Structures are given as structure tokens and as C-alpha cells.
Amino acid sequence: MQFVCETSRLKDFRLTNGCDKAGKLKKFLLFTISITISSFTIADVGAGKEQFEKSNCQVCHDTRGPAWEESVDDQLSKKGPELWYAGSKFNKPWLETWLASPSPIRPMQYNSILKKNAGNHVALDAAGAKAVADYLMSLTSDAVAVGKITPKARAKGKLIFKKKMSCNGCHQYQERNEVIGGISGPSLVAAGKRLNPDWIYAYLMSPKVFKPIGRMPGLEGVMRKRDIKEVSSYVSSF
Amino acid sequence: MKNTTALLISLLLMAVAANASATQPNEVYNYYCAQCHGSDGKGNGPNVTKDFATDPRDFTKVEDMQKLSDEDIRNVILNGGVAVSKSSLMPAWSGTLSDEDVDGLVGVLRCISQSKTKL
Numbered sequence: 001m002q003f004v005c006e007t008s009r010l011k012d013f014r015l016t017n018g019c020d021k022a023g024k025l026k027k028f029l030l031f032t033i034s035i036t037i038s039s040f041t042i043a044d045v046g047a048g049k050e051q052f053e054k055s056n057c058q059v060c061h062d063t064r065g066p067a068w069e070e071s072v073d074d075q076l077s078k079k080g081p082e083l084w085y086a087g088s089k090f091n092k093p094w095l096e097t098w099l100a101s102p103s104p105i106r107p108m109q110y111n112s113i114l115k116k117n118a119g120n121h122v123a124l125d126a127a128g129a130k131a132v133a134d135y136l137m138s139l140t141s142d143a144v145a146v147g148k149i150t151p152k153a154r155a156k157g158k159l160i161f162k163k164k165m166s167c168n169g170c171h172q173y174q175e176r177n178e179v180i181g182g183i184s185g186p187s188l189v190a191a192g193k194r195l196n197p198d199w200i201y202a203y204l205m206s207p208k209v210f211k212p213i214g215r216m217p218g219l220e221g222v223m224r225k226r227d228i229k230e231v232s233s234y235v236s237s238f
Numbered sequence: 239m240k241n242t243t244a245l246l247i248s249l250l251l252m253a254v255a256a257n258a259s260a261t262q263p264n265e266v267y268n269y270y271c272a273q274c275h276g277s278d279g280k281g282n283g284p285n286v287t288k289d290f291a292t293d294p295r296d297f298t299k300v301e302d303m304q305k306l307s308d309e310d311i312r313n314v315i316l317n318g319g320v321a322v323s324k325s326s327l328m329p330a331w332s333g334t335l336s337d338e339d340v341d342g343l344v345g346v347l348r349c350i351s352q353s354k355t356k357l
């Protein structure tokens with residue numbers, strides 16, 4: 001009992017007087033390690049940005065937020081999806097793999113409902129894909145609250161997705177071994193591997209923050225918050 | 239007098255600019271509606287695959303369109319198919335389109351179907 005008491009006093013002493021050599025050394029080491037990690041992270045992001053620009057990704061992808069589109073014409077002037085919140089939207093392992101070996105996410109060409117996606121997105125080598133993924137994951141949005149959604153394939157989520165809101169009217173998904181659904185929206189096959197569940201929820205709650213103009217109908221005043229949560233959880237389970 | 243003229247010119251320019259930035263009804267139709275109803279309005283948009291549970295309305299069918307008032311059309315656009323006991327595949331666009339957009343769409347649908355509003 002006395003030992004415990006002395007230990008706690010010793011802890012308090014270390015915290016308050018700043019004279020403890022072991023404590024100072026520990027602080028110094030922690031500080032040095034954190035500076036080193038930060039430098040590496042900044043360097044990785046810088047190298048990734050350089051690679052991003054070298055590969056001309058910025059020709060089609062906007063990395064500067066917030067969203068600026070005000071009209072259909074503005075949206076149609078874009079050549080590819082905006083990436084200014086990519087770090088909040090994507091799961092990093094998926095992003096890195098996809099950049100090295102891209103395959104169509106949208107059945108149709110971006111912004112088109114007439115032309116099929118040619119599947120000709122530029123592929124990066126492994127090092128380039130890692131660097132660009134590091135950079136893109138550094139682009140985040142405060143509008144995406146962390147820890148709101150857990151992936152779960154509940155019957156209620158399925159009911160909303162298929163019957164109540166008919167999300168499958170515009171989005172493909174996988175049922176058993178078959179890919180079914182509409183093709184004007186991005187495919188949701190394996191969406192849980194690609195998308196951050198919290199981003200799905202944030203997007204469905206406030207789509208205009210991310211995409212002020214889009215073919216997907218806004219759900220504000222149309223769907224209850226708890227139903228949006230449920231369907232976000234369901235789509236994340238794909 | 240000079241000030242009044244300058245003010246009128248400014249107002250005129252502002253009105254022209256506002257009109258130029260507004261999305262035209264045809265463009266609204268092509269962007270939002272054609273994905274299911276088709277560019278020609280025949281209910282054959284790219285989403286209508288074998289998995290599509292119901293046929294979207296064919297706007298070229300004059301007899302069917304004549305049965306609808308402008309208010310009926312507005313209601314379906316704003317509140318979706320479920321609001322009129324039809325499929326949820328027709329979503330509610332109230333959170334997306336402005337009243338001006340919806341009025342413009344009613345005109346586009348009347349034009350495609352060559353129908354007039356139900357009296």
C-alpha cells in the first residue's frame with residue numbers, strides 16, 4: 001500500500017518539477033521521434049504530390065477544395081472526379097492497389113450517360129502508386145466525422161437500398177455471384193473495400209459539400225437520418 | 239440622369255448574367271432525367287437494364303401524358319414515384335432541383351409528348 005502511494009508521489013514529482021533526468025531524456029527521445037516521423041510524412045506527401053503532377057493527374061482531377069461547381073455546365077466541364085477529399089473518401093490499401101492497376105469504377109465514362117467507360121485510366125508503377133496514395137490520403141475534409149459508421153449487412157439496410165430508395169436503379173452491386181443494377185452511377189461492387197464508411201454517411205447526409213451538382217438525388221428532407229446511417233452501413237459491407 | 243442610366247445598365251447586365259448562369263430546361267432534363275427516361279424521352283435510358291424492375295414513363299405517349307396535369311408532373315418530380323403509388327425507382331428530386339428547374343421540366347415533358355396540360 002505504501003509502495004503504491006510512493007510511486008504515485010514520484011510520478012507527480014516527475015510531472016511537476018521537470019528536474020527528473022529520466023523524464024527529460026524520455027521527452028527528448030519522444031520529441032525527436034515525432035519530428036523524424038513528421039519529416040518522413042511530409043517528405044512522402046511532397047514526393048507523392050510531385051509524382052501526381054508528373055503523371056498529369058491534375059489535368060482531370062481537382063485537388064483543391066472546397067467544391068466550386070454551381071451549375072450543370074460547371075460539372076460537365078470536369079474531366080474526372082474531384083480528389084480534394086480523397087483521404088476522407090478512400091481506404092488507403094484499395095487506393096494504392098487501384099492506382100497501380102486501375103479498373104473502371106463507373107460503368108459509363110465520367111459525366112456521360114451515353115459513352116461506356118473505356119477503362120483507359122493511367123496506371124502507375126508500384127512506387128508511384130504508393131507515393132500518390134500517400135499524397136491523396138493527406139487530402140481530407142472536416143465534413144467527414146470519424147467513427148460514425150460500422151459496416152453491417154443488416155436486413156433493414158438491404159430493404160432501404162433495394163426497395164425503399166432503389167439505389168440499385170443507378171448503382172451496380174453484387175448479389176450472390178451476379179453483378180446487377182443501373183449504370184449511370186459509380187459501381188458499388190466491393191464498395192466497402194474502396195470507400196470509408198464515414199465518408200459514405202457524410203456524403204449521403206450532405207452531398208453538396210462534396211458534389212454540389214450530381215446526378216444522384218439529394219436526400220435532405222427525403223430520408224430519415226437513421227435510415228441514411230443504416231444504408232451507409234449496408235453499402236460499407238459490400 | 240447619368241447615375242440613373244448607369245444603374246439601369248448595371249441592373250440589365252446583372253439580369254443577363256443571372257439568366258446566362260441558370261441551367262436551361264433541356265440541359266436539366268438531359269443531366270438528371272435522361273439517365274432513366276432516355277435522351278429522347280422514350281423511357282429507355284442507360285439505367286434501364288434487365289434488372290430495372292419497372293419501365294420508366296415513356297414521355298412520347300401523348301394519351302398517357304394528357305391524363306396528367308402540370309401539378310401531377312410537378313408532384314412526381316419533387317416527391318418521387320412513391321408519392322403517387324408508383325415505383326421508388328423514380329426518386330424524389332425535392333432536395334436537388336429548384337422550383338424553376340421543375341417548371342422548366344414540365345415544359346420539356348409537354349414538348350416531348352406534344353401534350354397539353356389536363357384541363
